[in-house]
Amino acid sequence: MMKLDINGAIHEVEADPSTPLLYVLRNDLEMNGAKFGCGLGQCGACTVMVDGKAVFSCLVPIMLVEGRKVKTVEGLGTIDDPAPMQIAFIEEQAAQCGYCIPGMMMRAQALLESRPDASDAEIRTALEPNLCRCGTHMRILRAVQRARELMKTAAAPAANGGKA
Amino acid sequence: MNASNFPAFSRRGFLFGSGALVVSFSIVPHVLAQEGEVQGATPAPAEPDLPGSLGDTPSLDAWIRIEADGGITVFTGKAELGQGTKTSLRQIAAEELEVEPAAINLITADTALTPNEGYTAGSQTIQNSGTAIRYAAAQVRQILLGQASERLGVPAEQLRAEGGRVLGPGGASLGYGELVAENLLHVNADPATVLKAPDTYRVIGKPFARVDIPAKVTGGEAYVQDMRLPDMVHARVVRPPSYTASLAELDEQSIEAMPGVLAVVRDGDFLAVVAEQEFQAVQAMRALAAAARWEERAALPDQQQLASFYESSATEVGSVSSVGGEAISGAKTIEAQFMRPYQMHGSIGPSAAVAMLEDDRMTIWTHTQGVYPDRGAIAQMLAMPAENVRCIHVEGSGCYGHNGADDAAADAALIARALPGRPVRVQWMREQEHLWEPYGPGMMMRTRATLDAGGKIVDWHYDLWSNTHSTRPGSAGSLIAGRLMGRHFPQDSATLRISPLGNGDRNAIPLYEIPNQRINWHFIPDMPVRVSALRGLGAYANVYSIESFMDELALEAGADPVEFRLRHMTDPRARKVMEVTADEFGWSSDPMPERRGRGFAFAKYKNHAAYLAIAIEMEVDADTGLLRVSHVVSAVDCGEAVAPDSIINQTEGGILQSLSWTLYEAVHFNDTRVTSSDWSAYPILRFSAVPDSIDVHVVDNPGTPYLGVAEAAQGPTAGALANAFRNATGKRIYDLPYTRERVRATLGV
Numbered sequence: 001m002m003k004l005d006i007n008g009a010i011h012e013v014e015a016d017p018s019t020p021l022l023y024v025l026r027n028d029l030e031m032n033g034a035k036f037g038c039g040l041g042q043c044g045a046c047t048v049m050v051d052g053k054a055v056f057s058c059l060v061p062i063m064l065v066e067g068r069k070v071k072t073v074e075g076l077g078t079i080d081d082p083a084p085m086q087i088a089f090i091e092e093q094a095a096q097c098g099y100c101i102p103g104m105m106m107r108a109q110a111l112l113e114s115r116p117d118a119s120d121a122e123i124r125t126a127l128e129p130n131l132c133r134c135g136t137h138m139r140i141l142r143a144v145q146r147a148r149e150l151m152k153t154a155a156a157p158a159a160n161g162g163k164a
Numbered sequence: 165m166n167a168s169n170f171p172a173f174s175r176r177g178f179l180f181g182s183g184a185l186v187v188s189f190s191i192v193p194h195v196l197a198q199e200g201e202v203q204g205a206t207p208a209p210a211e212p213d214l215p216g217s218l219g220d221t222p223s224l225d226a227w228i229r230i231e232a233d234g235g236i237t238v239f240t241g242k243a244e245l246g247q248g249t250k251t252s253l254r255q256i257a258a259e260e261l262e263v264e265p266a267a268i269n270l271i272t273a274d275t276a277l278t279p280n281e282g283y284t285a286g287s288q289t290i291q292n293s294g295t296a297i298r299y300a301a302a303q304v305r306q307i308l309l310g311q312a313s314e315r316l317g318v319p320a321e322q323l324r325a326e327g328g329r330v331l332g333p334g335g336a337s338l339g340y341g342e343l344v345a346e347n348l349l350h351v352n353a354d355p356a357t358v359l360k361a362p363d364t365y366r367v368i369g370k371p372f373a374r375v376d377i378p379a380k381v382t383g384g385e386a387y388v389q390d391m392r393l394p395d396m397v398h399a400r401v402v403r404p405p406s407y408t409a410s411l412a413e414l415d416e417q418s419i420e421a422m423p424g425v426l427a428v429v430r431d432g433d434f435l436a437v438v439a440e441q442e443f444q445a446v447q448a449m450r451a452l453a454a455a456a457r458w459e460e461r462a463a464l465p466d467q468q469q470l471a472s473f474y475e476s477s478a479t480e481v482g483s484v485s486s487v488g489g490e491a492i493s494g495a496k497t498i499e500a501q502f503m504r505p506y507q508m509h510g511s512i513g514p515s516a517a518v519a520m521l522e523d524d525r526m527t528i529w530t531h532t533q534g535v536y537p538d539r540g541a542i543a544q545m546l547a548m549p550a551e552n553v554r555c556i557h558v559e560g561s562g563c564y565g566h567n568g569a570d571d572a573a574a575d576a577a578l579i580a581r582a583l584p585g586r587p588v589r590v591q592w593m594r595e596q597e598h599l600w601e602p603y604g605p606g607m608m609m610r611t612r613a614t615l616d617a618g619g620k621i622v623d624w625h626y627d628l629w630s631n632t633h634s635t636r637p638g639s640a641g642s643l644i645a646g647r648l649m650g651r652h653f654p655q656d657s658a659t660l661r662i663s664p665l666g667n668g669d670r671n672a673i674p675l676y677e678i679p680n681q682r683i684n685w686h687f688i689p690d691m692p693v694r695v696s697a698l699r700g701l702g703a704y705a706n707v708y709s710i711e712s713f714m715d716e717l718a719l720e721a722g723a724d725p726v727e728f729r730l731r732h733m734t735d736p737r738a739r740k741v742m743e744v745t746a747d748e749f750g751w752s753s754d755p756m757p758e759r760r761g762r763g764f765a766f767a768k769y770k771n772h773a774a775y776l777a778i779a780i781e782m783e784v785d786a787d788t789g790l791l792r793v794s795h796v797v798s799a800v801d802c803g804e805a806v807a808p809d810s811i812i813n814q815t816e817g818g819i820l821q822s823l824s825w826t827l828y829e830a831v832h833f834n835d836t837r838v839t840s841s842d843w844s845a846y847p848i849l850r851f852s853a854v855p856d857s858i859d860v861h862v863v864d865n866p867g868t869p870y871l872g873v874a875e876a877a878q879g880p881t882a883g884a885l886a887n888a889f890r891n892a893t894g895k896r897i898y899d900l901p902y903t904r905e906r907v908r909a910t911l912g913v
């Protein structure tokens with residue numbers, strides 16, 4: 001039995017400690033955001049945040065995330081109350097098939113949480129580990145730039161419940 | 165409106181015949197041969213006068229149902245593949261039915277529910293399904309108006325449809341639901357139906373947010389990979405190390421004893437494991453792979469000698485076009501040879517499917533592009549009647565043609581047969597997708613052309629060597645599982661067929677005015693490397709070759725490449741996209757700074773669909789061999805623009821994907837095995853190589869027929885990139901892709 005802190009809630013999971021976090025998120029916790037793309041750390045479809053950093057959840061066994069804070073796209077906001085990053089992707093219509101998108105969003109979220117003023121060039125560099133086969137890159141870049149502005153306005157009235 | 169496309173998920177809910185949604189259809193249409201992709205004769209449409217897919221499925225209630233409560237359901241045999249279909253088709257139906265797109269419930273490809281529209285391929289969804297739904301919706305509106313006219317005793321001209329109601333003089337109002345009586349819509353489509361005039365559009369051509377995106381960015385269920393059915397178990401396949409390997413030895417007992425393992429499925433050379441938990445299945449798969457010993461044969465061609473392999477294996481030559489005289493003389497003749505490697509679809513999410521056998525009925529949830537053909541092949545493989553197999557399309561990761569979707573569906577079905585009553589979810593591992601998906605075929609193109617003294621092309625010879633570009637199901641032998649299993653269904657044989665829309669020969673005929681032409685397809689029936697339809701089929705390599713060669717001819721003629729193209733083009737719509745592109749790009753022949761270049765290209769996809777021109781500016785770092793595309797401008801005319809933002813999105817996507825193919829991509833193999841097993845062995849475009857800007861201009865033509873757009877950019881992008889490289893360096897690369905090694909070798913560094 002392991003205790004995992006996912007999106008601020010503690011979940012007890014019964015899985016082999018060597019199980020990659022991705023499988024536990026998708027199956028034990030029935031979350032769809034993080035995707036299986038390669039299982040090799042080459043595509044970023046599985047990207048989630050652990051203690052504020054973007055990681056490949058396909059590579060990290062759950063024993064390494066016990067006691068750490070995991071954040072997935074489900075932890076940003078909901079379909080009825082989306083977070084700035086999600087609003088930005090919807091407004092820019094930044095998806096074709098969309099399979100790569102949650103991973104892109106989490107990597108961008110990690111960047112913007114640590115560097116709210118990240119330049120366009122820094123955004124591009126940060127997203128390098130994540131692949132998109134549909135060629136949605138231009139829109140993804142625009143969406144992250146928009147999210148950067150939305151997150152600043154959201155952060156401005158200081159007491160924003162820590163959302164996003 | 166809910167973007168989820170999963171039908172009712174309760175244990176019973178998804179079984180056959182349940183639910184009140186749909187009446188059965190009166191039509192049993194033949195399988196559509198589309199796109200020149202499907203082997204065999206093209207069936208004649210049943211009703212040649214009916215537009216779009218109505219010819220095959222004429223009954224209105226096969227497309228549109230209205231419930232007593234006014235609920236509207238629209239059925240399409242096409243699937244959402246990430247191209248925004250679900251949104252665009254709702255827009256089209258909503259326009260003619262005079263309701264909001266959100267009021268429409270759209271059901272996509274499902275063999276139990278929707279018309280048979282063959283494959284979702286060839287950029288034909290809007291052209292075929294969209295046209296059918298448009299006409300059906302217009303006719304439904306007219307029927308409703310007619311009903312209301314009778315009920316109210318008011319001439320139909322005094323009535324109008326709005327917001328799901330028919331409104332008349334003096335505040336009279338009847339809901340659509342009140343007007344539909346049983347079987348009212350069970351009538352055949354009328355080819356004389358009048359559509360709304362473009363100047364009255366409320367929805368078509370207006371920006372309209374994609375319905376599927378909110379769920380996809382918030383962790384909603386969206387893909388077949390996200391399906392979780394009650395009692396579902398997880399399976400993984402173990403593939404042979406090479407196409408023709410056979411299983412020599414296997415001790416599965418130790419694997420059956422592993423934690424969570426429910427079954428090891430072995431049928432000939434087909435191997436799979438099933439476990440309660442997904443990661444248990446992955447671990448068991450690894451153990452099973454280690455326990456299997458295979459006998460392999462060296463059956464692949466020498467990758468260094470593909471030109472001679474193509475030449476020696478071509479068995480037949482098909483004449484694609486033969487116009488004017490044979491050997492025409494002129495002022496100058498030049499020739500060239502171009503090569504295109506085998507290239508991957510490379511979906512980001514590996515292929516997956518869920519299947520369940522219950523009471524002799526097999527249900528398969530699949531991201532196939534063709535639920536009906538896939539059902540036929542799987543039914544044959546399982547020796548089941550086709551009526552007992554139901555294929556339901558659920559989105560997968562973008563596929564760009566025939567990837568592993570059908571094969572994963574067959575895997576799931578074959579495994580599910582071993583565990584009746586339990587839904588089985590199969591997902592391929594990354595290397596299985598890379599090694600077993602059918603690739604876009606390698607090709608060779610030889611060109612020779614003659615210019616007259618005035619700089620006009622007077623003679624054109626074009627020869628291409630290629631496999632077929634479609635091995636879609638087909639029979640059970642088109643499925644990996646069907647080939648591997650004990651019955652070893654033979655692969656469908658391929659035959660040469662020249663069709664108007666083209667296959668390997670797609671876009672082999674240049675659209676330019678050239679009085680004398682000889683265009684031939686040297687057909688290669690043998691397919692030692694597994695191949696099938698990849699976005700654009702032969703158009704990618706043919707347009708790349710033609711457009712590269714056009715620039716060489718322009719150089720010989722001392723002409724600007726854009727002017728040279730216009731000189732040979734009379735089609736006004738083609739001229740228009742070229743002119744818009746050149747203008748917006750700021751095209752000129754002025755010299756660029758050193759190591760920078762600009763390139764231009766054009767094609768009308770399939771010579772029947774969207775017109776697209778593109779200009780590219782790039783920079784070449786001779787020392788590292790690195791190419792960087794900085795700016796791209798493109799103009800596209802796909803007839804009436806239903807969803808302009810979706811056209812831009814798909815065109816940008818096509819440009820970036822083609823840049824990736826052209827810069828990096830080639831499947832590698834030795835004499836026995838394919839070796840491009842992951843993203844490090846088969847690199848694709850990453851953000852650092854994405855251009856600074858891509859501007860796509862949609863040239864709208866309201867009221868003109870829809871022309872498919874999703875694949876229009878693939879060929880022109882490659883041509884423009886090649887021409888920009890030539891412009892920047894004075895050298896031309898003929899063989900794709902433009903890898904750093906090849907760039908350095910060409911530049912002599």
Ligand code: FES
Nearest residue numbers: 037038039044058
């Ligand atoms: S799935 Fe984790 S990096 Fe590809």
Ligand code: FES
Nearest residue numbers: 098100132133134
């Ligand atoms: S949107 Fe399809 S992979 Fe990125």
